[in-house]
Amino acid sequence: MEILNQLRTHTAEDIAEIKIWFKAARVSDFPENGGACVKYKDLQIAVFNFSRRNEWYACQNLCPHKMQMALSRGMIGSAEGDPKIACPFHKKTFSLLNGQCLNGEEEKISVFPVKVEDGFIYIGFTR
Amino acid sequence: MVGLKFCEKLITRSTEFEIIIYGEEPRPAYDRVHLSSFFSGSSAEDLLLTPSSWYEDNKIRLHTGELVTKINRNEKSIQTHSGKKDHYDILVLATGSSAFVPNIEGVERNGVFVYRTIEDLIQIQAYAEKAKAATVIGGGLLGLEAAKAMVDLQLETHVVEFAQRLMPRQIDEDGSAILVYKLKQLGIHIHTNKSTSRIEGNGKLEGLTFSDGTSLQTDMLVISAGIRPRDELAKNSGLNVHQRGGIVVNDFMQTNDENIFAIGEAVVHNNMVYGLVAPGYEMAEVVVRQLVNDQVKAFKGFDMSTKLKLLGVDVASFGDAFGEVSGSIPIVLKDSRNGIYKRINISSDGKHLLGGILVGDAAQYNLFHQMVANKMPLPNQPESLIFGNPNKTDESTGLKSLPDSAQICSCENISKGDLVRQVTQNGVFTIDGLKKSTKACTGCGGCTPMVNDILKITLESLGHKVKKTLCEHFDYSRQELFDIIKVKELKTYNQVLDSHGKGDGCEICKPAVASLLASIWNEPIVHQSTIQDTNDRYLANIQKGGSYSVVPRIAGGEITPEKLMAIGRIAQKYNLYTKITGGQRIDMFGARMDDLPDIWAELIEEGFESGHAYGKALRTVKSCVGSTWCRFGVQDSVGYAIFIENRYKGLRAPHKIKGAVSGCIRECAEAQSKDFGIIATEKGWNLYVCGNGGARPQHAKLLVNDVDTETCTKLIDRFLMFYIRTADPLTRTATWLNKMEGGLDHLREVIVDDKLGICDQLESEMKGLIETYHCEWKKVVDDPELQKQYKHFINTDETDPALSFVEVRKQMLPADWGK
Numbered sequence: 052m053e054i055l056n057q058l059r060t061h062t063a064e065d066i067a068e069i070k071i072w073f074k075a076a077r078v079s080d081f082p083e084n085g086g087a088c089v090k091y092k093d094l095q096i097a098v099f100n101f102s103r104r105n106e107w108y109a110c111q112n113l114c115p116h117k118m119q120m121a122l123s124r125g126m127i128g129s130a131e132g133d134p135k136i137a138c139p140f141h142k143k144t145f146s147l148l149n150g151q152c153l154n155g156e157e158e159k160i161s162v163f164p165v166k167v168e169d170g171f172i173y174i175g176f177t178r
Numbered sequence: 179m180v181g182l183k184f185c186e187k188l189i190t191r192s193t194e195f196e197i198i199i200y201g202e203e204p205r206p207a208y209d210r211v212h213l214s215s216f217f218s219g220s221s222a223e224d225l226l227l228t229p230s231s232w233y234e235d236n237k238i239r240l241h242t243g244e245l246v247t248k249i250n251r252n253e254k255s256i257q258t259h260s261g262k263k264d265h266y267d268i269l270v271l272a273t274g275s276s277a278f279v280p281n282i283e284g285v286e287r288n289g290v291f292v293y294r295t296i297e298d299l300i301q302i303q304a305y306a307e308k309a310k311a312a313t314v315i316g317g318g319l320l321g322l323e324a325a326k327a328m329v330d331l332q333l334e335t336h337v338v339e340f341a342q343r344l345m346p347r348q349i350d351e352d353g354s355a356i357l358v359y360k361l362k363q364l365g366i367h368i369h370t371n372k373s374t375s376r377i378e379g380n381g382k383l384e385g386l387t388f389s390d391g392t393s394l395q396t397d398m399l400v401i402s403a404g405i406r407p408r409d410e411l412a413k414n415s416g417l418n419v420h421q422r423g424g425i426v427v428n429d430f431m432q433t434n435d436e437n438i439f440a441i442g443e444a445v446v447h448n449n450m451v452y453g454l455v456a457p458g459y460e461m462a463e464v465v466v467r468q469l470v471n472d473q474v475k476a477f478k479g480f481d482m483s484t485k486l487k488l489l490g491v492d493v494a495s496f497g498d499a500f501g502e503v504s505g506s507i508p509i510v511l512k513d514s515r516n517g518i519y520k521r522i523n524i525s526s527d528g529k530h531l532l533g534g535i536l537v538g539d540a541a542q543y544n545l546f547h548q549m550v551a552n553k554m555p556l557p558n559q560p561e562s563l564i565f566g567n568p569n570k571t572d573e574s575t576g577l578k579s580l581p582d583s584a585q586i587c588s589c590e591n592i593s594k595g596d597l598v599r600q601v602t603q604n605g606v607f608t609i610d611g612l613k614k615s616t617k618a619c620t621g622c623g624g625c626t627p628m629v630n631d632i633l634k635i636t637l638e639s640l641g642h643k644v645k646k647t648l649c650e651h652f653d654y655s656r657q658e659l660f661d662i663i664k665v666k667e668l669k670t671y672n673q674v675l676d677s678h679g680k681g682d683g684c685e686i687c688k689p690a691v692a693s694l695l696a697s698i699w700n701e702p703i704v705h706q707s708t709i710q711d712t713n714d715r716y717l718a719n720i721q722k723g724g725s726y727s728v729v730p731r732i733a734g735g736e737i738t739p740e741k742l743m744a745i746g747r748i749a750q751k752y753n754l755y756t757k758i759t760g761g762q763r764i765d766m767f768g769a770r771m772d773d774l775p776d777i778w779a780e781l782i783e784e785g786f787e788s789g790h791a792y793g794k795a796l797r798t799v800k801s802c803v804g805s806t807w808c809r810f811g812v813q814d815s816v817g818y819a820i821f822i823e824n825r826y827k828g829l830r831a832p833h834k835i836k837g838a839v840s841g842c843i844r845e846c847a848e849a850q851s852k853d854f855g856i857i858a859t860e861k862g863w864n865l866y867v868c869g870n871g872g873a874r875p876q877h878a879k880l881l882v883n884d885v886d887t888e889t890c891t892k893l894i895d896r897f898l899m900f901y902i903r904t905a906d907p908l909t910r911t912a913t914w915l916n917k918m919e920g921g922l923d924h925l926r927e928v929i930v931d932d933k934l935g936i937c938d939q940l941e942s943e944m945k946g947l948i949e950t951y952h953c954e955w956k957k958v959v960d961d962p963e964l965q966k967q968y969k970h971f972i973n974t975d976e977t978d979p980a981l982s983f984v985e986v987r988k989q990m991l992p993a994d995w996g997k
Contacts (some may be wrong), residue, residue, distance in 0.1 A: 087972035128681075
């Protein structure tokens, strides 16, 4: 459960403070318009490929509703244009811009910056 | 009970009073309302309303077994039969009532009882040991309670009623006729319009003779012909009593002595004796408020509306049940086949509901009672309240007229008014918004359909046009999209979204469109896995903790020993928890995501295929063993169930579909609780449709009877295809039918009589789906590319470190939800 606690204390990262760009996987490894889970140190990060809009987003894999490592298996979509993710367990949805829960009172989730270089996906961390 | 309630109410309001109780019975106050439970297992101890220590804890002096015989009003004291004397400042008489025993010749014989106290019950129980048949005199509320006790004692039970009907104070003749019919089905013999003239026997009773010359043999008799207020103490002490019995009180429960109050069944208020507990409690409240001099109020009579279950039969009466208000118009539904009687009395101008009677089905009691109490306006066709489709009435017109105070979400205690205000005052126009602002639907979720309907009704009342669109990304209903996808030959979600939607889609429209594509083209869903709900995406059911369950198809529940052993071997190898499901197959839980392709490879090798337990699709067709083994079976139910399950396997629909086939009328396969249920008859099959279990169980309805196998199959083809074409997303067949204009008759016209001329098309569409069946898991097992998604991490082969299990009953279970 220690990993979970570590994740819960994570906050949204400021691009200027990013110290590490972690090379996660090839673009082609990810499903189109879907997500996959990346392991970084002891963290589980959900990374989403919004191929329709040619954008990438990343957030914690843990859904704060029932503490399940599941967001990467969820369904992506948009709410009034903004990207969001729905947890596969109980369909709690979270904004991928700021981590806010969109249909409940759940805790905010951490989101991380993503960049694409030479066909690879990089996720930004402060440590 | 009323006396104790008085004490409870007084001690919570004030500590100024010293309370002393005198009671004739050997026990402290007990629960008379549930007296008959004494015969179904409760002990005298269980029936006590409070433990004996309660009195001591609250400094109440309790004297049991002391009958007060005299009140000396001048010196304000009482005296008991044993000579004990005590002083009072205020005296409250809650002496209750005794059973009324009519003056019948032979009433003193052994084996004649009344049904009133625990002592009576102990004697009845002892005597019943040597009795076979028992008779109850009195067909009112108490008499039928006593009859239940006799049934619990496993005696042949007779009920004799002097009036023309049962429960004469609550229901009318026609309602009584239906109640009699239902009670007879339970094996209780009912004799109405019988006046007992003599109790026969020689020492002990042997039978009854009635005034019309007929007779009835019985071993014991319980008299429950009404109550008589216990007013003898009051009478002897010079207090005013009514000529027909009962201590006379005013609106403040005062007798003609200003220091003496009387409450409960012992009193007459406004010429009325209240033989129920609720008015008694109200009387206690009236007295307590005077004593503590706070918010003093008068007793204004009491609404005698009641709803109860007598021997499993619903009986309710409310408001002006008998239509005694001048000009009231009765509307009556009498269904002798199903044993249902409903009567509503409406005002002469047709605007208000005044009262009514419900027998056999009292589900609408709360709604009707609210309508009377709040003087709610009736719909234009008030008869629609009891005729036609009751569910429909409940869900739409009923909701509209519910008062704002009606509770909708019981988990979070949210009323209709709370929801309506969110829409009208705070501008919350979406279901998600309501969930967020009120927390409705966030507990058990059972109120979601009602909250949705209230939102819709309220938006409509504000002049918003409410269209049944899928979500913010599509301005079409599911049925419209079905036609669009079919006519324009759209094959992928992106094509549908690009041509007819906007934005990037969401968790509502993606699975809905995925289901439509599967229902129309039946192409493997694995090629568009990211638009599927999570279970369909991974072709397995996600479980607590993030593991998955695996369910191979076991059509009709028939399986060979070899295949059983194969399941056992595979489950053991992958350390899976196994359980028999409700649909007669075996579920293997706790599979790691990365093991799923390997597990399925082995299952397919052993001859299994996907059971589609993860999909909004045909699940199982349950069967009983039928004529092949069972001595009662009249048709081969297993054979037919296997045929049907294999015919529709893989069929995707707006929601899951379950079926069953029973080999005879005993219905061991529980077919009437399924989306389609088939029950064998001597001549063929009866086909039932649109049943389901779940949160709101609903029996399936008979579509056709005695049809041959070919016709039955053809009708199911049409039924399922019509459902797939027209239902809203995530709507089970039961709800689909409830919301269908014209209900079952319309469904029958369309799929049996072919009124719309679409049956050929429905059959050919179904044929196309059956011919294109494929096992989705075989596709995955055969294609390494499709297996790539079955990894927890994309950048390492490690498994999910958060997965954790505990061992319970020698199997692995997931750890509980994290907090």
